[in-house]
Amino acid sequence: MILLFVESWWWVAPAAAGAGAATYAGVTARGRRARRLELDAARRELSLAYHALILARVRVREAQANVLSARAVSGSSALGDALMGTPATVEARRQLQEAKRSEKAAVMTLRAGRARVKATTAQYHAASSADPLPIEKLFATQDAVVARWMAYETDDAKAIAYPQLSDTRYPATLAFFRAYREAQRLRPASARDRIPPEQFLEYRDAVRTLEAAFDEAERQAGAAESRPAPRTSIWPVPAWRPLRLPTSD
Structure with a gap:
């Protein structure tokens, strides 16, 4: 009888252990993902900044081509265009300068994104399980x-x-x-x-x-x-409740 019982239920212990291990692994993975969220977001932001820089450089090339095209249509040289440009060449130069400013801003944003990823990576590795997510x-x-x-x-x-x-x-x-x-x-x-x-x-x-x-x-x-000077840490905070906004009447 005991042998029959063992034969019928031998799989229970391994299955229970496997389920427990899977649950623990799932909880651990969620915890790591939640703690890594800021780093993942910083990397995503860096990726967006990189693509924005590519688009900004494309716009600069297009604006440069538009300037050359406007000069060709007007028949003016670069020096003559600088002194007495036609409305079309003046507008093309304006768009080129604007595109260059956008490119410069995109470069600065990309640099800031790289620095943010570096800092966030250091914070992620230095954080402990006791720190807030x-x-x-x-x-x-x-x-x-x-x-x-x-x-x-x-x-x-x-x-x-x-x-x-x-x-x-x-x-x-x-x-x-x-x-x-x-x-x-x-x-x-x-x-x-x-x-x-x-x-x-x-x-x-x-x-x-x-x-x-x-x-x-x-x-x-x-x-x-x-207002008093802010505290060095605002953690923990009281239980959150929605703010009741005044009406605009």
């Missing part, structure tokens, strides 16, 4: 901005001193609330979700815009001087 850092940054705004809503003295920060008739305050809505729209539901690098970049940029918008709203309201 990159997306959690963005959550904390967004929540910290909301907490700053809430201080003007919950503190009676601040609410009286700086009513502009709750009044959407002021352009800077309205810009802040719009930036908040955009950041909230792009905010992932959970840090454990599978987030593609493109979504991370969009959310990161939205959070940066939110920070800048509130800084400007505070400055225009005259409240920037009253």
